[in-house]
Amino acid sequence: MTKSPWEAARDSFEIESSALANALSSIEQKSFEKAVKLLAGAERIGASGCGHSGIACMHFAHLMCCIELSGRFISPAEAVHGASGFLKEGDVIVLASRGGQTSELLPIMEICKAKKVHIIAITENMESSLATGSQVVLKMRVDREADKFDSQGTTSFVVLSAIFDALQAALIEKTDFRNEQFAKIHPAGAVGKKLNS
Secondary structure (H helix, E strand, O other), X not given: OOOOXXXXXXXXXXXXHXXXXXXXXXXXXXXXXXXXXXXXXXXXXXXXXXXXXXXHHXXXXXXXXXXXXXXXXXOHHHHOOOHHHHOOOOOEEEEEOOOOOOOOOHHHHHHHHHOOOEEEEEEOOOOOHHHXXXXXXXXXXXXXXXXXXXXXXXXXXXXXXXXXXXXXXXXXXXOOOOHHHHHHHOOOHHHHHHHOO
């Protein structure tokens, strides 16, 4: 039976709300804390993913810049054509893939290993190539996507974005970042007006 548009919308909210409520329980505290330590100590932070994961990685790179950590989204296509040169020994790459087998990310992982770049993976498949090849793995949990076909990267995008938000919140504490610093780099818009009033 076909749902009404409102029923589909309601179900989407319920699915994603449930996923967020359960997301933290899948993440191992020691792994999370290790990821925060690596990120806080890195001179440069790269993030890469495909599709919705890639869009979330762009968000993460921006979050890092907002707390004055040098973050950059590295396109999977560009990474194997020189863009991985952004990263140096001791830096960090965050690779995000729900299934952990995204073929475009695996060459990036090998490049980073060769360059002695720390690798943090975010995936729900702890047996995947991405998980087993990384130094730190943050496990995401997604029971189903929000659409009726369970095929669009909706719920997984929300959960991944929440993990990135949590990393930023933890890094603010770890680095003792101050709102006064944010005011200097965000003078524009309503937020800038509020911060600098």
